Amino acid sequence: MKTNKTILLLILLLAGLAGSAPQTSIARSFNATPADEAAVRSAVTRIFDQLRTGKYEALYDALPSSSRARISRERFVAGLQRSRNLYQLERIEVGPVHLAGNLAVVDTVMYARIAKPFDTEGKLVAQQYLVREDGSWRVATGDNATIDRFLKSNPGFARRFPIRKTRAYIKQDGKWVEFNLRPQR
Numbered sequence: 001m002k003t004n005k006t007i008l009l010l011i012l013l014l015a016g017l018a019g020s021a022p023q024t025s026i027a028r029s030f031n032a033t034p035a036d037e038a039a040v041r042s043a044v045t046r047i048f049d050q051l052r053t054g055k056y057e058a059l060y061d062a063l064p065s066s067s068r069a070r071i072s073r074e075r076f077v078a079g080l081q082r083s084r085n086l087y088q089l090e091r092i093e094v095g096p097v098h099l100a101g102n103l104a105v106v107d108t109v110m111y112a113r114i115a116k117p118f119d120t121e122g123k124l125v126a127q128q129y130l131v132r133e134d135g136s137w138r139v140a141t142g143d144n145a146t147i148d149r150f151l152k153s154n155p156g157f158a159r160r161f162p163i164r165k166t167r168a169y170i171k172q173d174g175k176w177v178e179f180n181l182r183p184q185r
Contacts, residue, residue, distance in 0.1 A: 036097075036099055037097040037099070039137055040097045040099065040104045040106060040130055040137050041094050041097060041106070042137075043130060043136070043137035043138070043139065044092070044094050044106055044108060044128055044130070044137075044139065045092065045094060046062070047059065047062060047139055048089070048092045048108075048110065050062065051080070051089060052089035052090075054080075054081075054084065056076065056077040056080045056081065057073070057077060059076075059080075060073050060076050060077060062136075062138070063076075063138065064131070064133050064138040064140070065133065067138075085115060085116070086114070086115055086116050087112045087113065087114050087115060087122065088112060088113045088115070089110065089111075089112045090111045090112055090113060091110075091111050092108055092109070092110045092111070093108060093109040093110075093111075094106055094108055095107035095108065095109075098157075098160070098161055100154045100156070100157040101132075101154070102131055102132035102133075103129070103130070103131055103132075103150050103151075103154055103157060104129070104130040104131075104132075104137065105127060105128065105129050105130070105157075105161045106127070106128045106130070107125075107126075107127055107128075108125075108126050108127075108128050109123055109124070109125050109126075110123065110124045110126065111123050112124070114170060118170055120170050120171050120172065121170070121171040122168065122169065122170050122171070122179070123168070123169045123176065124166060124167070124168050124169075125166065125167045125168075125169070126166040126167075127161075127163065127164045127166070129147045129150070129163075131150060147163060148163075151163075
């Protein structure tokens with residue numbers, strides 16, 4: 001189903017697919033400064049805003065180097081442009097930030113207007129993993145292999161913040177109803 005692919009593309013886009021090694025020690029999570037937390041929040045919000053406003057070229061430039069190595073700018077931008085008429089992102093809620101060196105996790109709720117085939121409101125509840133690369137925070141949510149590598153390097157952080165399944169909802173009769181992101185076979 002095209003809508004499932006669009007939602008999955010949105011998840012992967014917000015994912016950055018990073019590739020730098022985290023620093024060690026879970027203790028740093030508890031010593032994070034307000035500036036560190038603000039930088040993570042800012043990165044999540046900036047990437048969401050670039051996606052929301054259709055600034056796909058800038059969004060591509062903000063991807064980690066490993067992501068840019070896997071997909072060309074043209075393919076990335078074209079894929080997002082094709083999905084543009086299927087939804088309109090509206091806003092994001094960014095939850096608490098948890099840090100361990102160059103690794104962070106944030107719970108987010110993203111709201112959108114879904115055009116086809118539902119013509120309704122939608123929301124995506126996603127845990128955003130971020131890694132710091134070249135001094136900047138990059139969203140790495142969609143690349144479980146990369147995230148697993150980071151979590152293995154930070155077992156204490158991994159125990160406290162394991163990867164959770166992204167959940168999608170659509171509004172039906174005024175209530176949020178979970179939408180299956182996995183295509184039916």
